[in-house]
Amino acid sequence: MPELPEVETICRSLAPKILGRKIVDIDIFWPPAVVSIPGRDFAELVMDREIISLDRRGKYLLIGLSRGLTMIIHFRMTGRMIYYPSRHAPEKHTHVVFRLNEGEVHYADTRKFGRIQLVPTAKAFKTPSLAKLGPEPLAEDFSFVQLGQCLSRKKSTIKSSLLDQRVIAGLGNIYVDEALFRAGIQPGRKTQSLKVSEIIKLYDAIVEVLSAGIKAEGTTFRDYRNAEGKKGLFQESLMVYGRGGLDCKVCGQKLLRQKIGGRTTVFCPQCQL
Ligand SMILES: [Zn+2]
Numbered sequence: 001m002p003e004l005p006e007v008e009t010i011c012r013s014l015a016p017k018i019l020g021r022k023i024v025d026i027d028i029f030w031p032p033a034v035v036s037i038p039g040r041d042f043a044e045l046v047m048d049r050e051i052i053s054l055d056r057r058g059k060y061l062l063i064g065l066s067r068g069l070t071m072i073i074h075f076r077m078t079g080r081m082i083y084y085p086s087r088h089a090p091e092k093h094t095h096v097v098f099r100l101n102e103g104e105v106h107y108a109d110t111r112k113f114g115r116i117q118l119v120p121t122a123k124a125f126k127t128p129s130l131a132k133l134g135p136e137p138l139a140e141d142f143s144f145v146q147l148g149q150c151l152s153r154k155k156s157t158i159k160s161s162l163l164d165q166r167v168i169a170g171l172g173n174i175y176v177d178e179a180l181f182r183a184g185i186q187p188g189r190k191t192q193s194l195k196v197s198e199i200i201k202l203y204d205a206i207v208e209v210l211s212a213g214i215k216a217e218g219t220t221f222r223d224y225r226n227a228e229g230k231k232g233l234f235q236e237s238l239m240v241y242g243r244g245g246l247d248c249k250v251c252g253q254k255l256l257r258q259k260i261g262g263r264t265t266v267f268c269p270q271c272q273l
Pocket residue numbers: 248249250251252253268269270271272
């Protein structure tokens with residue numbers, strides 16, 4: 001699933017290609033992929049509008065259109081958005097094609113859980129999906145104090161707390177496991193048991209792992225691609241995610257795999273306390 005670094009990479013790679021372009025035609029091959037303003041036709045509404053902004057909030061991509069509309073894209077498991085400079089035949093799982101006055105953008109999604117929601121720009125951040133999101137971990141004003149406050153309300157495990165988008169926005173299974181490894185904290189610990197020194201380490205680890213993920217242009221296991229169709233590189237730097245049963249890269253112990261809050265979690269029993 002695209003997490004913060006992957007959506008940020010899609011946003012950065014898509015922006016120079018589509019900003020200032022106009023949507024001149026649209027093909028919707030699988031209508032449930034788009035959610036319009038109630039009672040209005042999606043295709044009719046986006047037609048002839050210019051793309052004026054691209055932003056990310058948590059794992060959501062926001063594409064601002066002229067005359068006050070915004071498309072909120074949630075990629076969920078396997079959604080992807082790829083730009084082609086010229087006409088390109090839709091692939092098997094392409095659900096929507098936006099034809100621009102130059103090039104086109106294909107929205108594809110194998111598992112079909114992703115959505116493109118159209119909302120008035122003025123209300124974009126008030127839509128239920130965005131309104132309940134916790135702070136942005138890479139925002140200038142996000143600090144370990146704020147992280148501690150966000151976590152102090154949680155009674156679950158630290159793994160489940162960090163996956164909760166209302167606590168902190170943008171983290172998923174990959175970057176939570178990686179951040180907890182770098183912070184030396186066992187994912188099954190109760191959130192309330194963390195000491196201030198551990199919250200500080202966790203804060204540093206979250207910022208470090210997300211920044212490194214963005215620098216590597218994301219993590220590709222299967223489906224994730226940036227807007228040019230390229231894979232990310234962060235899978236090569238993973239310490240624990242996807243490495244259950246293999247040796248810890250730091251101490252050599254066998255990494256353990258455990259279900260926590262229904263999610264497969266990998267950690268080192270020696271490096272993480
Ligand atoms: Zn280890």
